[in-house]
Amino acid sequence: MCKSLGVNVAVIGLGLIGGSLVRALAARGHRVIGYDQGADVREEARALAKAVTAPRVADPSARPVGGSAFAEGWAVAGDVAEAVAEAEIAVLAVPLPALPAVLSELTGFRGLITDVTSVKGPVRDLMGDGRFVGGHPMAGKETSGFLASDPSLFDGCAWVLALEPGRTALGDWLTLAALFTDLGARVVPATAAEHDAAVAAVSHVPHLLAAALTSTATASPLAAALGAGSFRDGTRVAATRPELIAAMCGGNAAAVAPALDAVLAALAELRLALDDADPVAALASQLAPAVAARRAWPPVPGAPEVLPAEVDALLDLGRHGGWVSAVAADRHSLTALRPVTDRNAL
Amino acid sequence: MCKSLGVNVAVIGLGLIGGSLVRALAARGHRVIGYDQGADVREEARALAKAVTAPRVADPSARPVGGSAFAEGWAVAGDVAEAVAEAEIAVLAVPLPALPAVLSELTGFRGLITDVTSVKGPVRDLMGDGRFVGGHPMAGKETSGFLASDPSLFDGCAWVLALEPGRTALGDWLTLAALFTDLGARVVPATAAEHDAAVAAVSHVPHLLAAALTSTATASPLAAALGAGSFRDGTRVAATRPELIAAMCGGNAAAVAPALDAVLAALAELRLALDDADPVAALASQLAPAVAARRAWPPVPGAPEVLPAEVDALLDLGRHGGWVSAVAADRHSLTALRPVTDRNAL
Numbered sequence: 001m002c003k004s005l006g007v008n009v010a011v012i013g014l015g016l017i018g019g020s021l022v023r024a025l026a027a028r029g030h031r032v033i034g035y036d037q038g039a040d041v042r043e044e045a046r047a048l049a050k051a052v053t054a055p056r057v058a059d060p061s062a063r064p065v066g067g068s069a070f071a072e073g074w075a076v077a078g079d080v081a082e083a084v085a086e087a088e089i090a091v092l093a094v095p096l097p098a099l100p101a102v103l104s105e106l107t108g109f110r111g112l113i114t115d116v117t118s119v120k121g122p123v124r125d126l127m128g129d130g131r132f133v134g135g136h137p138m139a140g141k142e143t144s145g146f147l148a149s150d151p152s153l154f155d156g157c158a159w160v161l162a163l164e165p166g167r168t169a170l171g172d173w174l175t176l177a178a179l180f181t182d183l184g185a186r187v188v189p190a191t192a193a194e195h196d197a198a199v200a201a202v203s204h205v206p207h208l209l210a211a212a213l214t215s216t217a218t219a220s221p222l223a224a225a226l227g228a229g230s231f232r233d234g235t236r237v238a239a240t241r242p243e244l245i246a247a248m249c250g251g252n253a254a255a256v257a258p259a260l261d262a263v264l265a266a267l268a269e270l271r272l273a274l275d276d277a278d279p280v281a282a283l284a285s286q287l288a289p290a291v292a293a294r295r296a297w298p299p300v301p302g303a304p305e306v307l308p309a310e311v312d313a314l315l316d317l318g319r320h321g322g323w324v325s326a327v328a329a330d331r332h333s334l335t336a337l338r339p340v341t342d343r344n345a346l
Numbered sequence: 347m348c349k350s351l352g353v354n355v356a357v358i359g360l361g362l363i364g365g366s367l368v369r370a371l372a373a374r375g376h377r378v379i380g381y382d383q384g385a386d387v388r389e390e391a392r393a394l395a396k397a398v399t400a401p402r403v404a405d406p407s408a409r410p411v412g413g414s415a416f417a418e419g420w421a422v423a424g425d426v427a428e429a430v431a432e433a434e435i436a437v438l439a440v441p442l443p444a445l446p447a448v449l450s451e452l453t454g455f456r457g458l459i460t461d462v463t464s465v466k467g468p469v470r471d472l473m474g475d476g477r478f479v480g481g482h483p484m485a486g487k488e489t490s491g492f493l494a495s496d497p498s499l500f501d502g503c504a505w506v507l508a509l510e511p512g513r514t515a516l517g518d519w520l521t522l523a524a525l526f527t528d529l530g531a532r533v534v535p536a537t538a539a540e541h542d543a544a545v546a547a548v549s550h551v552p553h554l555l556a557a558a559l560t561s562t563a564t565a566s567p568l569a570a571a572l573g574a575g576s577f578r579d580g581t582r583v584a585a586t587r588p589e590l591i592a593a594m595c596g597g598n599a600a601a602v603a604p605a606l607d608a609v610l611a612a613l614a615e616l617r618l619a620l621d622d623a624d625p626v627a628a629l630a631s632q633l634a635p636a637v638a639a640r641r642a643w644p645p646v647p648g649a650p651e652v653l654p655a656e657v658d659a660l661l662d663l664g665r666h667g668g669w670v671s672a673v674a675a676d677r678h679s680l681t682a683l684r685p686v687t688d689r690n691a692l
Contacts, residue, residue, distance in 0.1 A: 223544035233583065249620070250625035
């Protein structure tokens, strides 16, 4: 499948991620049809499609895929069945709790399904044996909803595509990797378990630390009055709606628990250092590696390399912090990047 | 002491804080003389004083205090003794480890001494029975040194002035409160112990959390590659020089230890919620108060109130998250602000 031929894609759920995806895929010439359970959201999406279409009619050469309903924008279906009727790929851009209901409407769908939720193990278990590749674009914004959508949202964003040895069809994985790298995403191969452990450590636990820091520091109005940059930054995500933090962390509890245990162990060591006869010296030696690691973040990629399109090579790439930036037209190889300095070199 | 008469102030140490203070006080018409142990820093300070002076000669009416050495800027002394020779107030703007050496040069000084370090209990114990009021302007910048100094650095900044019942002379405290509120600072009254506990909770512990989060999350290159906003914000201060974090936290270890224990207890509760049969619900109820507290921060002050210049009233103000914005000319009252919503109303 070559991007210049275009792909028929259905996007179910037109919030920030789904809406942005509809717009980004349409801009790349794919035939895109969206659906959202909210009638008002569907109207917003239809209205924007018309607005986008109008000024571009004069330049049809920019659109490799033609078709009356999609000529310059995207279509919006009235229900899930209509959305996926001609789709080769269905992207389920709904929250985790809404997935079972959408799946129950897709029993007859024979195409490839992917999702965008922040937990991959539970979704994999939910999907059964259909053609499924779990996905997670790490594209957050403080805003939400279709009106906040942005066709450039995925440019440079890490997009995990779950790859389970012996289970995921490599061809399906490559189809999605080609589609999303073409939007500028850094496609990261990982098993569902590896993904869930990684986001627990780097995204879910920080929300719990922010909440714990907020509740303890603001218990003293004097402390709250003295809060400055370190408190503001360290607690920023604690202003997220509590049900969202709870759904994210609780939905990934099996991975968040050991990740939080690791932080608690690191804090216990720092706590011991405070009781040392020379706490300044004890802390300095313990803190040095963390400071070096933070200064080395975000990782800087080395030169692009050619990787064979093989499951083991892809998973090895992901484990070393690397990502796929392009898929070759013949699907036999990929362009990959990996950090110059991985953990072993620190 | 009325600000329009000007005060003779010596500032020892011309880094970011000391340099900014020299410039801010001079701009308000005080007679300021600075000193730094670095000859190059003294030269920088002298050069800037000349540059500031030149264009203002035409408007002497803006300068209530005259005197050849100070006419339009500030003076720079060649040693500590010269700096304090005519000073009524000496501000020691040097780091904690440098304080004893400076104090040994001030044995004959009979004026009022204050400091700007981030820990107040150890400094109080160091000062003995001289005229001393500990201070801590919460004005951080990522830069340092005289060349980074900024005369507007203290505008809106919280400046704790330690007030020890039965020990601090209220008149001395009011002298400094008048001087610093006149620079735009929010002067916060607190005992040294209250200050140290508050900054441990709101400033020092966040540095330890950031370090622990960094070291655990970056142990996985995959996790590091997936790090986004919550990791970036939650670990930003972990890039601080490790010896600075260690000096700050280790120098206040007696207060940081219980503050870290409080966060560990809050995290232990969240850890238990992850093991709950319904972790999403358990987390949601635990997280709600923290989210409400974060959204209520920073505190919004109510209408200005007139406060009697009494130790108990001042300490009560500080404990409720309030601050002094002005000192009346007769020194019998102050203008105070306190948050509309203090902890009891949450």
